[in-house]
Amino acid sequence: MILNASGCLDALTAPEVAGQLDAFVTKTVTPLPRGGNEPARIAETDVGMLNSIGLANPGIDALIADVLPQLAELDVPIWVSVGGFCAQDYADLCRRLDREPSVEAIELNVSCPNVAEPADGVGEIVTAARAATSKTIYTKLSPASADIAAVAEAAAEAGTDGLSLVNTIRGLALDSATLTPTLSTGTGGLSGPALRPVALAAVFTAFRATALPIVGMGGVETGRHALELIAAGARACALGTILFADPDAPARIRAELTAEAEALGFETPVSAYAEAHGKKPSLPLRHVA
Amino acid sequence: MRRELLTVAGVERVGLYSLVRLKRGAMESGDPGQFFMLSPPGRLLPRPMSLCFATRSELAFLIDPIGAGTRALVEIPRHAAIQVLGPLGQGYRLDVERPLLVGGGIGIAPFPYLSERLGRPPAALGFRTKAHAEAAALVPNAEVVVEPRLVTELLRPGHDVLACGPEPMLVAVARLAPTAQLAWEAPMACGYGACYGCAVRVDGELKRLCVEGPVLTSHGGGLSPVMADRDAA
Numbered sequence: 001m002i003l004n005a006s007g008c009l010d011a012l013t014a015p016e017v018a019g020q021l022d023a024f025v026t027k028t029v030t031p032l033p034r035g036g037n038e039p040a041r042i043a044e045t046d047v048g049m050l051n052s053i054g055l056a057n058p059g060i061d062a063l064i065a066d067v068l069p070q071l072a073e074l075d076v077p078i079w080v081s082v083g084g085f086c087a088q089d090y091a092d093l094c095r096r097l098d099r100e101p102s103v104e105a106i107e108l109n110v111s112c113p114n115v116a117e118p119a120d121g122v123g124e125i126v127t128a129a130r131a132a133t134s135k136t137i138y139t140k141l142s143p144a145s146a147d148i149a150a151v152a153e154a155a156a157e158a159g160t161d162g163l164s165l166v167n168t169i170r171g172l173a174l175d176s177a178t179l180t181p182t183l184s185t186g187t188g189g190l191s192g193p194a195l196r197p198v199a200l201a202a203v204f205t206a207f208r209a210t211a212l213p214i215v216g217m218g219g220v221e222t223g224r225h226a227l228e229l230i231a232a233g234a235r236a237c238a239l240g241t242i243l244f245a246d247p248d249a250p251a252r253i254r255a256e257l258t259a260e261a262e263a264l265g266f267e268t269p270v271s272a273y274a275e276a277h278g279k280k281p282s283l284p285l286r287h288v289a
Numbered sequence: 290m291r292r293e294l295l296t297v298a299g300v301e302r303v304g305l306y307s308l309v310r311l312k313r314g315a316m317e318s319g320d321p322g323q324f325f326m327l328s329p330p331g332r333l334l335p336r337p338m339s340l341c342f343a344t345r346s347e348l349a350f351l352i353d354p355i356g357a358g359t360r361a362l363v364e365i366p367r368h369a370a371i372q373v374l375g376p377l378g379q380g381y382r383l384d385v386e387r388p389l390l391v392g393g394g395i396g397i398a399p400f401p402y403l404s405e406r407l408g409r410p411p412a413a414l415g416f417r418t419k420a421h422a423e424a425a426a427l428v429p430n431a432e433v434v435v436e437p438r439l440v441t442e443l444l445r446p447g448h449d450v451l452a453c454g455p456e457p458m459l460v461a462v463a464r465l466a467p468t469a470q471l472a473w474e475a476p477m478a479c480g481y482g483a484c485y486g487c488a489v490r491v492d493g494e495l496k497r498l499c500v501e502g503p504v505l506t507s508h509g510g511g512l513s514p515v516m517a518d519r520d521a522a
Contacts, residue, residue: 013482042486244479
């Protein structure tokens with residue numbers, strides 16, 4: 001199963017890209033509209049890309065009134081990513097989305113490196129969200145946690161249905177001439193190839209810590225990269241930065257993934273699930289198979 | 290939009306710039322002012338470039354090699370191939386009665402194609418140095434100034450201005466010609482609305498230049514796009 005990473009695709013401006021996905025994840029929506037951070041918002045580095053978009057979005061009212069009806073016409077399952085600044089924000093957003101039949105799942109973005117951190121911890125946020133919706137909840141964690149297993153366990157105990165691993169990790173780029181930060185906010189979120197082993201480690205660790213389904217993401221550019229995330233314990237993978245360079249990436253990576261799995265003797269990519277752990281746990285397959 | 294692997298037909302020096310000519314395959318040339326994302330070898334992200342001109346068999350892009358990505362693009366050997374996505378964004382409106390092309394530096398890049406489509410109208414071009422100004426030879430009917438003279442000295446009333454160049458030039462042009470069509474630039478990761486990196490402030494709101502532009506009408510100064518980070522190009 002291949003998704004996009006939240007914030008890396010607008011299905012309404014590129015429906016032909018969204019149509020290649022098994023589910024489309026929206027850009028993170030917040031209670032109120034946000035213009036996002038001032039430019040410059042992106043910078044290429046030697047090992048990846050920095051962004052500091054700052055959760056630009058139309059707000060939950062406009063998402064529900066204007067965006068969701070258009071997304072529903074695309075015939076791709078919709079996951080809505082939500083973000084806030086306290087547990088109550090997440091609860092309010094989930095309560096609103098709980099009434100929307102076109103929404104298949106909600107991703108709690110508790111880990112954006114480009115805005116102020118939520119005042120509450122992951123456990124409190126997931127608890128509040130869980131009480132507000134019966135829809136499937138995935139919680140998107142930061143790879144910067146000192147103990148990602150503990151955070152994953154806290155999310156699991158609070159009732160998340162799955163984990164999205166990982167968000168970007170904070171980085172800095174300096175202008176080559178002035179040695180001042182390239183991005184308006186100074187630091188930004190690092191994505192792309194540099195994030196790949198970080199994501200792999202987070203998926204591997206969270207898999208061992210919890211029994212939750214995981215959507216793995218971080219630097220996936222090829223079918224081999226996706227296969228490694230599956231082997232580390234991901235049930236699905238999401239594409240981020242690669243979509244900027246290659247809008248055909250979902251279809252390409254899906255084909256490569258099948259070929260890579262077969263080349264290694266697996267009947268299907270799913271057969272390689274958790275192979276890195278040397279065991280085949282029998283977990284309930286929910287949305288991600 | 291279409292993405293295709295295009296073969297390099299040749300790279301030619303034009304003053305301090307380089308003209309990268311690609312065999313166009315099945316790519317459409319689009320409207321003047323629209324742009325294409327060119328993937329430099331060895332770099333993570335593609336670079337936005339407006340089309341300089343199109344022939345039946347080629348698409349050509351005028352590039353100022355000022356950063357790692359643009360240098361990689363102009364150093365591509367002949368017969369190598371690069372990924373190209375496009376045409377993208379909103380180009381110039383061509384329903385103008387008395388067109389005047391106003392360009393600064395590498396901002397003249399879309400003008401050969403635009404000039405051809407508009408029937409070779411007059412052009413006013415400004416450059417930093419005489420070496421940069423050699424590229425003016427690509428634009429028909431051009432009057433050229435070199436700093437310290439500024440291209441805005443060449444503006445005359447009664448024209449429909451179509452401009453492209455650095456932000457200070459565009460801001461100055463918008464003051465003198467409030468209805469001018471202005472082509473802006475901004476750092477872009479994707480070119481098709483996915484990354485939200487190319488935000489510019491239009492009428493007080495941050496919008497994606499790749500979707501709303503790159504050509505915007507000035508509306509008398511309601512627009513304040515952001516200077517592209519040329520060092521990151």
